[in-house]
Amino acid sequence: MMTKDPILKVDHLSMRFGGLMAINDLSFEAYRGDITALIGPNGAGKTTVFNCITGFYKPTMGMITMRQKAGKEFLLERMSDFEVNRDAKVARTFQNIRLFSGLTVLENLLVAQHNKLMMASGYTVLGLLGFPTYKKAAAQSIEQAKYWLDKANLTDRADDPAGDLPYGAQRRLEIARAMCTGPEFLCLDEPAAGLNPRESLALNELLRGIRSDTGTSILLIEHDMSVVMEISDHVVVLEYGQKISDGNPDHVKNDPKVIAAYLGVEDDEVEDVIAEVEGETGGAH
Numbered sequence: 700m701m702t703k704d705p706i707l708k709v710d711h712l713s714m715r716f717g718g719l720m721a722i723n724d725l726s727f728e729a730y731r732g733d734i735t736a737l738i739g740p741n742g743a744g745k746t747t748v749f750n751c752i753t754g755f756y757k758p759t760m761g762m763i764t765m766r767q768k769a770g771k772e773f774l775l776e777r778m779s780d781f782e783v784n785r786d787a788k789v790a791r792t793f794q795n796i797r798l799f800s801g802l803t804v805l806e807n808l809l810v811a812q813h814n815k816l817m818m819a820s821g822y823t824v825l826g827l828l829g830f831p832t833y834k835k836a837a838a839q840s841i842e843q844a845k846y847w848l849d850k851a852n853l854t855d856r857a858d859d860p861a862g863d864l865p866y867g868a869q870r871r872l873e874i875a876r877a878m879c880t881g882p883e884f885l886c887l888d889e890p891a892a893g894l895n896p897r898e899s900l901a902l903n904e905l906l907r908g909i910r911s912d913t914g915t916s917i918l919l920i921e922h923d924m925s926v927v928m929e930i931s932d933h934v935v936v937l938e939y940g941q942k943i944s945d946g947n948p949d950h951v952k953n954d955p956k957v958i959a960a961y962l963g964v965e966d967d968e969v970e971d972v973i974a975e976v977e978g979e980t981g982g983a984h
């Protein structure tokens with residue numbers, strides 16, 4: 700069996716808010732090229748883990764190591780959100796959509812590449828006007844935007860204000876915008892929340908395309924188990940800030956602890972759930 704190559708290692712992560720231990724000694728890995736899902740009931744700590752990985756929160760304890768394709772390692776818990784994005788090449792989306800709603804779809808994708816363009820300009824007006832490096836970078840940015848417009852199935856809407864798009868299309872635009880920054884690791888906070896079944900399918904297609912065409916590793920938070928089971932290679936389940944299951948979708952789906960967490964049963968009833976699950980699956984474990 701091929702050994703998996705971790706792009707992200709979370710080691711003994713804890714995050715305390717006052718008296719509340721939102722994350723309690725959590726360790727897991729996300730593998731390069733995989734779609735990894737972080738799931739769990741409301742308040743399990745998923746967003747907090749995300750915020751620690753992406754530099755929005757400083758964890759109380761623990762280490763978060765990201766290793767890029769070329770081998771360079773970053774200790775994300777020591778970096779600001781800006782550095783995590785720029786240097787480690789981790790991009791993220793948010794639960795509430797954060798697009799420039801007055802700018803067009805295309806403009807949103809170009810603005811995402813602002814840093815790259817400014818660097819190519821040498822940060823001077825002359826550079827903006829005359830440097831061949833800038834012209835080349837600008838042409839590349841447009842190509843990149845066109846590519847992701849197509850992948851997100853938004854080419855027809857390129858000139859419309861982003862705020863006019865239906866919800867599902869805005870979600871895909873957010874992901875396309877993140878991809879325009881050329882990330883190695885893409886973190887998506889509940890990308891399927893509020894989508895209708897058709898929009899969900901389009902999202903799945905986009906995510907599968909990202910995985911197969913670019914090899915970008917994806918970590919996503921999701922509430923909805925059915926979405927997760929469809930597209931994930933690897934699932935990590937949290938409950939009360941701790942990991943209760945970790946494995947492929949089939950393993951997790953049949954894990955009595957996960958079933959119990961999702962049904963919200965009490966600890967002393969878990970045995971009954973296990974018996975039920977084993978009854979349904981013929982006890983084949």
Ligand SMILES: Nc1ncnc2c1ncn2[C@@H]1O[C@H](COP(=O)(O)OP(=O)(O)OP(=O)(O)O)[C@@H](O)[C@H]1O
Pocket residue numbers: 716719721739740741742743744745746747748922
């Ligand atoms: N900034 C904060 N200050 C205080 N408590 C917080 C903060 N952020 C999260 N929490 C608490 O930490 C716990 C975990 O919250 P978190 O949002 O990470 O869970 P979640 O699994 O993402 O939940 P949901 O699925 O509802 O989004 C919750 O009890 C929450 O109230």
